[in-house]
Amino acid sequence: MNQSLTSLADAKAHHEPIAFGHADPVPFVQALHSMVRIRRAEECIAENVATGVIKCPCHLAIGQEAAAVGVAMHLRSTDRAFGAHRSHAHFLAMGGSLDGLFAEVLGRDTGVSRGMGGSMHLAAKEVGFYGSVPIVGASIPIAVGAGLAAQMDKKGDVGVSFFGDGAAEEGSFHESMNLASVMNLPVLFVCENNMFASHLHISLRQPKNVVARYAVAHAMAHATVDGNDIVAVWSALKDAAAAWRAGTGGPFFLEAVTYRWLGHVGHRDDQDVGVARKDDLSDWKGRDPVRRLAESLATVGALSPKELAAMESAISDEVATAWAKALTQPFPDPSALLSRVWAK
Amino acid sequence: MNQSLTSLADAKAHHEPIAFGHADPVPFVQALHSMVRIRRAEECIAENVATGVIKCPCHLAIGQEAAAVGVAMHLRSTDRAFGAHRSHAHFLAMGGSLDGLFAEVLGRDTGVSRGMGGSMHLAAKEVGFYGSVPIVGASIPIAVGAGLAAQMDKKGDVGVSFFGDGAAEEGSFHESMNLASVMNLPVLFVCENNMFASHLHISLRQPKNVVARYAVAHAMAHATVDGNDIVAVWSALKDAAAAWRAGTGGPFFLEAVTYRWLGHVGHRDDQDVGVARKDDLSDWKGRDPVRRLAESLATVGALSPKELAAMESAISDEVATAWAKALTQPFPDPSALLSRVWAK
Amino acid sequence: MTATVKTSYGVAIRDGFAHLLAKHPKAFVMGQGLWSPWYVGNSMTNLEIEFGKERVIDVPVSEVATTGAGIGAALSGYRPIVVHPRVDFMMLAVDQIVTQAAKWRSMFGGDMSVPLVIRGIINRGGEQGAQHSQSLQSWFAHIPGLHVLMPATPRDARDMLIAATLCDDPVLYMDDRWCYELEEELPPAEDVSINDIAPLRRRTGKDITLVGCGYTTKLNLEAAELLAAQGIEADVIDLRLLNPLKPALVHESAAKTGRMLVVDGDWRSCGLAAEIIAGVAERPELRAVVHCARITHPDAPAPTSKPLEQAFYFTAADIVREARTLCGR
Amino acid sequence: MTATVKTSYGVAIRDGFAHLLAKHPKAFVMGQGLWSPWYVGNSMTNLEIEFGKERVIDVPVSEVATTGAGIGAALSGYRPIVVHPRVDFMMLAVDQIVTQAAKWRSMFGGDMSVPLVIRGIINRGGEQGAQHSQSLQSWFAHIPGLHVLMPATPRDARDMLIAATLCDDPVLYMDDRWCYELEEELPPAEDVSINDIAPLRRRTGKDITLVGCGYTTKLNLEAAELLAAQGIEADVIDLRLLNPLKPALVHESAAKTGRMLVVDGDWRSCGLAAEIIAGVAERPELRAVVHCARITHPDAPAPTSKPLEQAFYFTAADIVREARTLCGR
């Protein structure tokens, strides 16, 4: 395989609108809605981190929305997905409650984790999102276990793990890849390769920048795509998803090459950025997954500028309303500290 | 790369004598001496495990001697090597004391670890063997640290890690490979792929049987050779060793395909053998690394049958004498339990 | 007249597995060595033949992945039992056990269940040395959200495995190879609730309280017989459930005897024995009347050489000596 | 007249690093975030610029490899300091710390040195939640062969780092982000021996002994002031070295005051606070005269929501309340 990302890592490349190819554009209107909604929600969170209203650490995925949504388009509520520290987008893309997310980052009792977890611990079982945790690499084997359960259940579900390029440096990642591969489990590994682990560029952490080379070593089907091209993300998974649903699918490794626009944690874009970041950011904004999809939908006539404007304003309203509501939610009673540790 | 071992995994293949090619046969006379000595020493240990004279768990490497000796031919006492649970051969090949080994497996105060460690914890700093430990995969990152020290020392030394195919399933292995690769450290990874981790065949533990495919993923120079052909082992390391000595070498991964003749632990060959073992063993004995080397040396006239017989009888005498001596050694005083925990 | 059939601790564990696999379709087992004839003693013999390799799964040498997979399957409605043939190997998966499994319910608001059993086998002695002899129950009993069970008898070995598996929270079940030969007549296996597991008085005496768990309960019972011959009657309390601790019976016994010797096969500092003593000492009414002492491993890694092993591992005789000192005799 | 220059705890740590890197050519540092302007507070600012990226090494997200590499370099004659920006991340490397580094000397007969420092930063609060708030000093203080240091003041933060690095055995050095703003005037840095580190009386009082370490020493000193205003004079003992424990000063103080409150920012069961109390309770002459109590975290994972954090983290006011109860007022 090619051990270099070549143009996929190039901030100046892939600014053009997305090509639908054989894909039907219509479902991507809904996908655009999801992406814009995620972005607005994270912008709202960023603002409130900036003002200090939100106090828990928030790792935002602005700029990376296509990976989450493109993957989620293939998932169903009986699948079981797991995320990491930067998982607002995964949670929302799978249908997690916006109200619940906002309440959670504010530490309220109506938050999705009832104020016990904050931004880094989100779950929504009802839509198949089984939890995100900030220990890097820790949820990867857990997703493999969900895949094992799916294999036993024989209902065509899949276990899903969302993680970053940094997580591929943890032993847990490799042990998990091997286990899923040797047991041929229905597990989707989604690596959002944004080329940074906090401040450190991948070139300082790994000898090559293509994470999918590990899928080769673990003898796993895989694809490396432009993670800012939602059609590419979606297309890469079509066959694997069909196989899972047919009950015949094994593991698949998807590498979505992308870039985060904000700092590792928090709301600023000029902080904890590390090597080679500052120069790249404005170029990377040219590869904006949201704008590119919107333009493509306009080009093929699936979404007019007017419809887009309506969509955006409806989303802005929804986000504003949800935020206002979240601010009114009650805090948990102090007794919750002890009453939620053990099963009743 | 080829992801299958093909004939290297075939018990019926590679029974022929070893080809020296461009290699000078003379140094291999000494290598044969080392291999025979290791075998006799381990046979002696096996007998005494069988009779219960040795009580500590002993993992024997009979049948795997060529890998240890072929690698050790390239090493010097300022290198720093680390082993695992099955490391008598590594220890002896590097020049560790036979008296000290025997005393150690008997728990005597003159053992190389003064009776604190037994068979699974051997060390001989004076020859560059810095310790073997039975937690699978645990000494791999430690060897990487020795490589880091060597890089800082700038004296052309190398850190060496001996481990098995099973260890490649531990996260520590992958983290170590990545760290050595991205820092370009002088580290030799020696994987003796005997296709078993205790009772379980590699086909039940990994999707492919070539461990070196991980070296590809970690962008590391590598070779996979017949581990029962000492010339192949030795040759594979020539260039890497020259580079280390010149102070320019990075990491190298050597996979030596081999087979153990005895059970995972202890003296029996019909125990804890797992899938596909029983049928294979007699064929594998046909690939005996000792016999093959002896025959080759005879063929090229480097060692006559008479010289070989003399070598063998001298070794038998040495082993018998060492064992008798070990049995006379004192046990540690009980105060040693507490007096050896902290630095003086 | 029917002959009494006794079951060993090792076989009782197997009976527990068999009960679970037969009665509870969501139960399954995974771990290293499960298809081996010798890896985990006689505690799992031929389970994979009886219940199939899909439900008794042998795995690669990957403690983190195996443990994490157990969590994922538990979150998916299964009741996995992840077996680590030695506590030392299990330590590689500490993050999964302590930072993931034990906290998952709380972190996500209280409603996410991780009905996972981790079986960590204490397997020491035999000149195995420092890396094959740790038990570290004190570590795990320190962690909120993680039940810790240590069976001392064949009955408990079986029933606690069942209770652990039926529990909706993660449970660390630690059996001890040094107990495998204990024998007992057992009633048929039934479902058991972890809520019913609490410390048990295994012998009644008025002079001194001996507290232990797992293998040390066996030693305490032996020591109690020796002490009885010397006119000292020991109350022997088997803790059984180490986390969350239920100290009431210990306190009742200590108040009665006025002397408490805690015996624990782990290191001393910040250990289980310290906890039991502190629990007494911080209660003024108990502190006033109870003399305390503890026996633990010396502050050293486990050695291999036989004489050093003898210095490392205490015996019933050591308990007798310490008990007599505490009783002033 | 020169103005007094005070150094903060965070900067004092940096001073310790600077002293070591300047004076000891074999010392080097590796860990995650070392080239970042924010990862470890102000405790390592620009060290890589001052001493070079070969001696201040940022690493991949690989706790096991990084820690193991520290051991290997230590065995090779270096004095590495491996930095884990959070104790929670360090937990992934428990095998390397506990089963390898701490046992290496003993396992190999006593002559192999692992002069390794593991720096595990306690970094909690701020709604970070269950996986970013553990300290677990009780775990590590349980392990023979591993020194554990917890600095409570800028001076100790600097000097203990130096002592740890010059020690021929592995040392876990745990600094606490909640202490980083403490300030103190410091003499110039010098080499320090770990043998000289023992518990210290940080305040003298006759009515009650407050025992703590690291951040809880800060709280105990605050509480002591509040108590003094209420006529209760506290002896404040800072443990400093948690393993191997040197309890003599604690015992002396407890014997004097007759009341001991142990305050520890870790969980209760099998924790450091239990050890300190057990050490008193098992000594008949102390047991007879010392009333004991402990303050620890509640038995729950750390939450995020502010009101729950307030319930989780105790304050000087909690110490005052408990101390008054112990004093019967």
Ligand SMILES: Cc1ncc(C[n+]2csc(CCOP(=O)(O)OP(=O)(O)O)c2C)c(N)n1
């Ligand atoms: C085990 C562990 N080590 C270190 C950290 C600190 N940390 C948090 S996020 C992060 C970087 C992760 O990078 P990546 O996986 O690429 O995800 P991204 O932040 O790019 O989304 C690190 C090192 C952690 N949370 N857990």
Ligand SMILES: Cc1ncc(C[n+]2csc(CCOP(=O)(O)OP(=O)(O)O)c2C)c(N)n1
């Ligand atoms: C962390 C850990 N897990 C499991 C074991 C049990 N164990 C001892 S040796 C071994 C097999 C190792 O296989 P391999 O690395 O191929 O070495 P070989 O025995 O073939 O030489 C296992 C699983 C262990 N010692 N350490």
Ligand SMILES: [Mg+2]
């Ligand atoms: Mg990243």
Ligand SMILES: [Mg+2]
């Ligand atoms: Mg092997």
